[in-house]
Amino acid sequence: MARWSPLALVIALLAAVGLYGSTAAVAAAPLTVSQAISQQSGASATVRGYVVGQPTATSTVIRSGFPDDNALALADSASETGTSRMIYVQITADFRASWGLRSNPSLMGKQIDVTGLLTAYFSHAGLKTPTAFAFAGTTPPPTTTTTPTTTTTSAPPSTCESYYAAACGKSGAALKTALNSIIRNHTVITYGEVWEALKVTDQDPNNSNNVILLYSGTSRPKSSNGGGSGVPGQWNREHVWAKSHGQFVEESVPGSDIHHLRPEDVDVNADRGSLDFDNGGNPVDEAPLSRIDGDSFEPRDAVKGDVARMLFYMAVRYESGPNLELNNSVNNGTAPYMGxxxxxxxxxxxxxxxxxxxxxxxxxxxxxxxxxxxxxxxxNWADLIWS
Ligand SMILES: [Ca+2]
Ligand SMILES: [Ca+2]
Ligand SMILES: [Ca+2]
Structure with a gap:
């Protein structure tokens, strides 16, 4: 059965009723910051500018050590320091995790579009009560014709113009370093919160009551989580990068990083243990499409790439405390390596x-x-770093 992302489904539905592409409303071009400063009318508008800091008072904009996620300043130049040439943007609760500077200091210097009300903030030219934030260039361009638009699948913010700007065009160690700087400051959830997160991230696309287990492919009720080792029919939290490889604990930054945590049958999880990954072995009990031998585990074909990419992520995300790395071995034991x-x-x-x-x-x-x-x-970035 086809798996549709929510965005692709919405686009498909809109296309089906003729709303997407053929009759799209004409969108106004974003205002520059200088235009927004001169148009403090209270009207709603989209303003495009570079993130230049966080306003903390009428004439104070700080560029580091951000105290919270509640405001940012935009300017028409990324190097602007004069507060009279900035607009102060209120960041309401829904947008703080993604657009606040304390949580996202790498936003500094990025060009973004913010939609909100052109009205004073901090007794200064402002944009309040925002309804949308986006990286400039990721907003659909204004549509002025009735030419049908080709529909696309859900696109992550993965262009070199936005999230990955610092990595674009690099390779080898420089690419690895750039990617680390982009991904290393993540919001850490607790190991207890991992249960509910996995019920969302790994939901069966064909049954919203279930999750898909990584190595077996089984669809199992979300409610069957937990269990001590050996409880039949239950699933728990598999660390694809085994905790012992680098000796981190469950309640730690790598230990609760859901980029490498997946639901798995309790017994299959125990079978995999802390083995390195390689081809070969005998079918695993309760996960017969995966294979195991004395020194390695081979996941089923459908998730071989998923496993590889989770491990690539871990090697790049963790460059200290511990520095996780990939090598060409099995039997890595408690060394911070995975093969x-x-x-x-x-x-x-x-x-x-x-x-x-x-x-x-x-x-x-x-x-x-x-x-x-x-x-x-x-x-393809894996080859650019490790081949
Ligand atoms: Ca082996
Ligand atoms: Ca796959
Ligand atoms: Ca590393």
Missing amino acids: KLSVLLQWNKQDPPDAFEKRRNDVIYNSYQHNRNPFIDHS
């Missing part, structure tokens, strides 16, 4: 990202951690 890299690179190509995996990345980015797995957005 086999050469096999993972093959699996990444063999099983490219699908709708389930892309949706999962979007949900983690939008609702939980506010960072992305770059290798789901750009699977």
